[in-house]
Every structure is written in structure tokens, then in C-alpha cells.
Amino acid sequence: MIKEALRALRKGEMVLVFDSEDREGETDMIKAAEFVTHEDIAILRNDAGGLICAPISAKNAEKLGIPYMTSILETASNKYPVLSELSPHDIPYDEKSAFSITINHRNTFTGITDRDRAKTIRELALLCKNKEYDKFGKFFRSPGHVTLLIASKNNLLERTGHTEMSIALMEMAGLTEVAVCCEMMDDETGRALSMQDAKRYAERNDLVFLKGEELINAYYEYLGVP
Ligand code: 5RP
Ligand code: CA
Ligand code: ZN
8 A cells, every 4th residue: 555655746736634533633645745736725725624634754954944932932022922821732643743834935826726725835845855954045935825834853753643644654755754634534524534434435536545554564664674
């Protein structure tokens, strides 16, 4: 299944990844950022419905000079003490948040349209692919409408979020380590879409569905970690 997922990602298709019952219990739609189109953003909005984010590798974040949002808030709390009271130390499903800054490409209008978000996400991937890290501020502004997520330094060896799973998939597929992800929601229950319903969606739409465990095992094997 993992091979099918990597093949699909290289072809520019989306894959569905359920993390685990012990974590968020959510399925994210994931795709390589370099291939994102405005039609994809419409699918993420309408069929997934969560927050459209762009996970990036720790290495890319470091090259771009982007921090985690927690680090920004901590630094700014010297001036605005309430920010330290907002510390996300009590997330119920993980030890740390992957959230970073929000951005828009400078050649967007409001930044929220499908075309604008697709441009922001795709251009970020191209900038990283071409190693034009020093042009980040020239081409992007913040705040914006695409939330960046930073994968942990040791990726899935350190944290098992969709952020790390997205980056592991990009790495194993040999793609630029910038992705797009969005959680699948259930309009009827007001909760996350169940794994069974996410699987059914994958079958109906001919998409690969992966369980986090399978992805994590494949990544360990890829790294040669016992
Ligand atoms: C951003 C999120 C989602 O859960 C997304 O899947 C990435 O986060 P994580 O790495 O924690 O799974 O929080 O909407
Ligand atoms: Ca999360
Ligand atoms: Zn998640």
C-alpha cells in the first residue's frame, strides 16, 4: 500500500492518512505541494473541510528561517504577557504543536480563494525545490491564509503527527518536502470523519488510504531503523 501511495503522490494525486485511534483519530487528505491546483483546494474545502495547511520539513523551515508559532508567542510574551498564558502545553493528543506562521504569496489578492491558496502553496514548494530560500520575504507576506506546519527535526522518530507523516511521504517519494494537508470532517456528526467513512471515500474516489502505523513502519524501514 505504501508503494501505491508513493506512486500516487509522484503522479500528483492525493492520498488519505488516518493517524491512529490513540492520537487525533483523524484522516488527512495529503498531496505534494508542488502539484497543488485550485481544483485541489476546492476538494479540500468541500470534501475534507478542515484547516488547509502546508507541512514543511524541519530542514526547509530552518533554511527559510521560520520558527514555530509557540516560539514566536514566547518571545512576544515579554511585551504581551497574556501570550505566555496561552501556552499549548495541554494539547490532549500530543506534546507539541506543529503550527508555524501563516503566509500568502505576494501575487495573490485576498489570499483565501482557491487560486490564491493554490498559488501560495505551490510557489512555496517551488521556492524550496529551487533552493531560493533567500527570496522567501520577497515573494511571500505574513499573516496570510495558508498555515505552515513544521515537522520535527527527527520527523516520525520524534512526533507522529500528520505533519511528520506528510513529510515522510514526500521524502520517501523523492518529492520536495513541502505538502498540503487537510483534515476530513463529518458534516452530520460535527466530529472528525470516522476511519471507516474516510476509507469509503477513498474507495469511491479511487484514492490510496493509509493507516499511520503502516506509514511509520515503512519510514523506519526506509531509514534502516530497527
Ligand atoms: C492542522 C492540524 C492537523 O491535525 C494536521 O493534521 C497537522 O497536525 P498534526 O501534525 O498535529 O497531525 O492540527 O489543522
Ligand atoms: Ca493537529
Ligand atoms: Zn493531524
